[in-house]
Amino acid sequence: MKKNQIGNEVDSTCNMESGKLATVFGQLSDIQFELGKSLGLPVNRLAPRSGVEFPRWCSKILEQFRKTILKPIVKLRPNGTMNWRYYGKMIGIIVRFKTFLSHDLPRIIQDEGWDKMTDEQWVEKKWLLGETELRRHLMAIVKRPISDDETLENLVEKVLKGRCEQFENLINAALFQVAQQDARTGRLFFKGMSEGFTCFLDENGGFCGDRGRTKIYMEFLVYRVEVERYRRTLPIKSRRDLQSWVLNHAKIRIPNDDDWFDHFCDEICLPMKGVGRKPKPEIL
Numbered sequence: 300m301k302k303n304q305i306g307n308e309v310d311s312t313c314n315m316e317s318g319k320l321a322t323v324f325g326q327l328s329d330i331q332f333e334l335g336k337s338l339g340l341p342v343n344r345l346a347p348r349s350g351v352e353f354p355r356w357c358s359k360i361l362e363q364f365r366k367t368i369l370k371p372i373v374k375l376r377p378n379g380t381m382n383w384r385y386y387g388k389m390i391g392i393i394v395r396f397k398t399f400l401s402h403d404l405p406r407i408i409q410d411e412g413w414d415k416m417t418d419e420q421w422v423e424k425k426w427l428l429g430e431t432e433l434r435r436h437l438m439a440i441v442k443r444p445i446s447d448d449e450t451l452e453n454l455v456e457k458v459l460k461g462r463c464e465q466f467e468n469l470i471n472a473a474l475f476q477v478a479q480q481d482a483r484t485g486r487l488f489f490k491g492m493s494e495g496f497t498c499f500l501d502e503n504g505g506f507c508g509d510r511g512r513t514k515i516y517m518e519f520l521v522y523r524v525e526v527e528r529y530r531r532t533l534p535i536k537s538r539r540d541l542q543s544w545v546l547n548h549a550k551i552r553i554p555n556d557d558d559w560f561d562h563f564c565d566e567i568c569l570p571m572k573g574v575g576r577k578p579k580p581e582i583l
Contacts, residue, residue, distance in 0.1 A: 322429025325349030391495020
């Protein structure tokens with residue numbers, strides 16, 4: 300019988316090897332891959348999977364994203380008919396994303412204190428970041444040889460600069476196309492562009508359509524390896540055990556309410572083998 304790092308026995312049927320953790324880049328790659336697959340988008344050009352299991356309850360979280368924060372984007376899926384308002388929305392989303400990169404992202408980095416990390420602290424975090432895999436992926440995007448002494452910061456800057464240039468080309472092409480149309484078509488396009496600017500990201504860089512659970516969903520995705528390992532730990536754990544672990548170990552900020560947590564687990568189909576949920580009252 301295997302034991303985890305805290306000494307508890309782990310079910311041998313668990314295929315998550317002891318100590319195998321996904322890096323930050325690996326986590327994002329897995330989420331991007333699974334989300335793209337669920338939306339029917341081509342995934343062959345995405346970064347490769349980390350190799351760490353992506354449980355069904357994580358896929359259910361991505362379904363919740365499609366119904367909430369990603370709903371405005373999913374609705375813009377092409378259907379074979381030219382829709383100038385939707386075209387404008389797409390361009391508005393691109394313009395807002397450029398604003399996020401140039402204004403919101405630097406502010407978020409400062410708010411989180413990442414700009415104050417020392418070189419020694421960054422060295423300690425390299426393994427968690429997944430620098431080797433990230434560099435390999437960025438080099439594939441740049442499509443040219445990169446010297447070994449090229450810093451990760453410079454490589455990221457080059458990729459973001461290239462992406463912004465692509466966005467600028469898309470915006471200019473759209474404006475050129477709409478300039479050839481009549482006033483009614485232009486009105487639809489620019490109305491959609493205004494809507495697109497605010498339909499996905501709000502003024503603070505947060506997600507529109509957030510029901511208040513988006514951050515909790517994301518934290519569960521980040522802790523998916525640990526959650527799965529704890530869920531399969533022997534002796535069998537109940538939902539109350541998992542709820543206590545989430546609050547006291549993972550430090551995920553959830554309401555300390557049994558009914559709320561039961562509903563949350565039901566919503567994402569997060570199963571626990573042990574008894575821990577209140578039985579439904581019998582109807583006489």
